[in-house]
Amino acid sequence: MNYESDYAKLANGNELDSPFGEQNQDGVITITRGSHDVLRIQANPAQPEALPTLIANIADDTKLTHISIFTDSKDGYQLPAGWRVYAIDQSGAEIIDPTADYYGVDIRVDVPPYANTGDIAAFAAEITYSDGTKDIQTFRYTVNPRPSYIEYSYKDIMRYAGDKYTVNPEVNPLTQVAGYVEPIKREFSDEAGNLLTAATITDSKGTEWTIGTDIIIDGETGVISGKVPDGALSGAVLEVNVRTTYDNQDAATQGTNPHVYDYKTLRITVITPVTQPDYALLYGKPGETKNADISILYGEEYKTVFAKFDRQANEAKGWTIVDQLVDKEGTNLDTPSADLSNYKRVATTVQRSDGRIYPVVEIFDQNDVSLGYLSQKATNADGWEYKLNPSTGYIMSTIPETAKVGENASIQIHIEYNNDPNRFTKILADTYAIEKDAEKYEPNYPALVVTRGATDATLSTPIDLTTQQAFDNKDVQNFTIDNTAVPGWEISIDNATGQVSVKVDQSIPVGTKLTKDVTITYNDGSKDIVPVTFVANEQILNPNYAPKDGAVGDEIISEIIAIDPNNPTKQDYPPQGTKFILVSDSENWGVTIDEATGKLTGTVPLDKKPGEKTDLIVRVDYPDGTSELVATSFTVKAFTSETIDISAVKNWVGGDTANRPDIQLQLFRQATDDQGTPIGNKEFVGEAKTLTNGNTTAEWTSLPKQNETKQNYLYTVEEVQGAEGYTTAVTGDQTSGFTVTNTFVPEETYEFYYEMKTTAPGSDVVSDLVGTYPDGTTFEIVNSMLNGTIQLIKTPVKSQVKHLKTEIPGILP
Structure with a gap:
């Protein structure tokens, strides 16, 4: 038995779309798309050249008892979609x-x-025969283009x-022949x-696309x-x-x-972003420059962007935008920098001295002479300052030296995808000032009374007013003192610990005060300058005040203490009559x-801010007529503030x-005023909490009830x-606690139609509308045929309507 391709018979037909199935030297049968082939089983045939032949021929009376065709990839075969x-x-x-008995079987x-x-x-x-023998043959086909025709196809897109979209037909290079x-x-x-002939095409989820508006084809260019x-x-x-x-x-x-005709398919898939492209929040210390790139963009074709500062929105908020x-x-x-929007822009790349490749936008004048590369600056x-690379959306943000902790600057950036002004996003870039190391601490040296002529140096060690403990120098690079x-x-300082050693000569008058500045340099380069005051004295006792602090509105009380170096437990200070x-x-x-x-x-x-202070000097007048100053x-x-826990239930x-x-x-x-009315800006509290399927509760714990000026906070939750x-x-x-309720809103569906009416030719016909439809629905005759009509119904968006035609016997087919 052998198989013969039926191409010779098909070549004589009138349909040009019929294939020219033909076996090549590798045993692969070539066939034209949109056509078919028939593999004919023959008993004891003549052996045509270049046709596949099975091992055994069969007698004329041998019957076929079973035929199996294998096309599954798991069996080692492949059959493209639609075959x-x-x-x-x-x-x-x-x-x-x-499994029936056949004397002849073909494969199509x-x-x-x-x-x-x-x-x-x-x-x-x-093929299984009545005598139990079997024949098996493998076939391979490949698709050839129609002779002499240039073939085009369309690449699937996502939008x-x-x-808006535009899809150009792409030529098959195998057919691009002179x-x-x-x-x-x-x-x-x-x-x-x-x-x-229909006015619309419906996608896989039921949305109708109007031909001529939602989807248009240029008949000449495709x-x-x-x-x-x-x-x-x-x-x-x-x-x-x-x-x-x-x-x-x-x-x-x-x-x-x-x-002759060719047929191709374009597929448009509708996508929805899971999240919006965004910039990560930037945090920096005053004087630092931080940078960020766009965190996410969707789809390969959206990776090319053109970014610019939204001039109108940002200038309205006090920003000055300059093209550079x-x-x-x-x-x-x-x-000189100017508005460069009218100059020719070309997206390209440059290799900088660090060896890396950077995308840039090159600017050319009217004579196509390169002027440089485009950048934008906003101040x-x-x-505050932002710089922007237009070709990538990369930003650099510089925090001013004068920025206070928690202050921020926001700027709006306009991003075009693939330089397409019809596809754009506007997003905010935010930078927040965080504290320098110098702002973490409140170092202080208590005023030091130094006994004149003492052999041993008097020591003064810094404390931290925020903790009222010894100063933690883990972030300190060194301590220095005015020399x-x-x-x-005689004054010196331990550069590692900040401990100050002081000796004063007996010749220095009692009550003489000397102040020196200690400079504390931190690892991040920030500095604190802390004065330390020394007072020459003759007294054995060392009166002093422990530094005190308090929040705005707090009462602060500080009582004098004294230490007798020879008797630390002595408590008879001050002497009777001291003033x-x-x-x-x-x-x-x-x-x-x-x-x-x-x-x-x-x-x-x-009206005072954390860290501000008032320096106090107390003169102690003793009964013996001596005095000393204590700072x-x-x-x-x-x-x-007191704290509050807040919850939200979904x-x-x-x-x-x-x-x-x-x-x-x-x-x-x-923040709110005394009447509870919100004032100032609404602030984000932490990051958004995500509730996935099955989770219904979000919690925020240990939140302050008041701000640093003791204004009450009003908390709200938004989805x-x-x-x-x-x-x-x-x-x-x-x-x-808050309750966030999500209520499902089903789409409204309306179904209606015209009743079928039968009447004699020439008679009036009245057809009633049956069903429901929303207020505002309009009706219009969009086509007429002979004396009858086909009525289509226009409805508001979101309605789904069955368009039915009125049939009039004897008039409409």
Whole structure:
């Protein structure tokens, strides 16, 4: 038995789309797309050349008892999408029961019209005979282009709902041969190759795309363009078939078939971003420069961007935007900066001195002379600065030296995808100032009374006012002290610990005060300059005040203490008759003193900031007529508020209970005035919390009830990443907790039609509308045929309507 390709018979047919199935030297049968082939089983045939032959021939009376065709990849075969391979009897009918007895069986191969040139199909046929013997043969087909025709296809695309798009036909290089014929027309068709007559095409999720608006084809060039419907659902796929018409080049069939056709499919997939592209928040110490890139962009084709500062939005907030020209190293050129938007821009790359390749936008003048590379700079009156690389969206942010901890600067950036002004996103870049090492600590040296003529040096060790403990020098690079010599005084400092050693000569008068500045240099380069005061004295006792601090509005009390170096437990200070006089309150905080006990009392003014202080000097007048000065200070500390725990509960109403979408909840806060009215800016509190399917509770713990000026906070919760198809409502408050309710909103569906009416020719017909439809629906006759009409119904967006026609016997077909 052998198999013979039926190409000779098919070549004589009138359909040019019939294949020219032909076996090449490798045993692969070539076939044209959109056609078919028949493999004929013959008993004891003549042996034609170049046709596959089985091992055994069979007698005329041998029957076939079973046929199996193998096409599965697991068996080592492959059959591209749309291909069919099946058995037929000698009448051409498909064999349904492969186990019946047949005296003749053929195998038919159908190739879809959208098969690609070069596609390979491989399958095997196994025949079992009545005598128990078997034959098996493997076949391979490849798709050839039509002779003399240039073949085009379309690349599948992904777009967002509402996006505009353009798809150009791509030529198959195997058919790009001199003398081959170009198409004369392209048109939309159905899967069978018939031209489309409908006004819309429906995607896989039921959204209708209007031909001529949502999807358009240029019949001459084949370019397909349009706009994805705004209501298109994520994941929907629109498949549109294109029929390409050529002039028939076969002289033998031109009379009966003046044209030949090719069929291709374009697939448009609707996508929805999981999150929006964004910049990571930047944090830096005053004087530092930080940088960030766009965190995420979707799809390979969206990786090319053009970014610019949104001039109108940012200038309204006090930013000054300047276009700049820089060299390939990013250094500003001497060329005056100006609005460079009208100059020619070319996206390219440069290799900088560090060896790395950087994307840039090169600027050319009217004579195509390169002026440099484009950069943008934005500055504001507070000293904040942003720089932007337009070709990547890369930003550099410089925090001013004067920035306070927690201050921030936001700037809006306009990003175009693939330099397409119709596809853009506006996002904010934010930079926050964080504290320098110098701002973490409040070092202080207590005033030191030094006994004149003492052999041993008097030591002074720094303390930290924030902890009232010994100063932690883990972030300190070194300590230095003003080394200007002062006669009668010996002063030195331990550069590692900051401990100061002091000796004073007996010749220095009692009460003489000397102040030296200690400079503390931290590892990040920031510095604290802390004064240390020494007072020469004759007293054995060392009166002193421990430095005190308090938040705004707090009362501060400090009482004098004294230590007798020879008797530390002695508690008979001050001597009877000692008088204490407050001689200096440097910042006029209104501090008072008890003249008999030396107790200092003061209230921190409400307008003071953490770290600010008032220096106090107390003169101690002893009964023997001697006096000494004791220095101390009151310092403002940050207010430590009571805390509150806040929770939010997610409540779902309706929808798919097994597959809830992920949502994100963000906590915000605002300071309030005495009446509880919010004032100032709304602040983010931490990062948004994500509730995945099955999780319904979000918690925020240990949150301050008040700010550093003791204003109460008002906390609110918002859903910042919502659930598609659900409405959102937030109830509750920070005390009782919040409830975030998502209610499913089903799409409304309306179905209606015209009643069927029968009447005699020439009589009036009245057809009533049956069903429901929303208010505002309009009706319009869009086409008429003879004396009858076909009525289509226009409806609002989101409605789904069955368009039915009125049939009038004897008038309409």
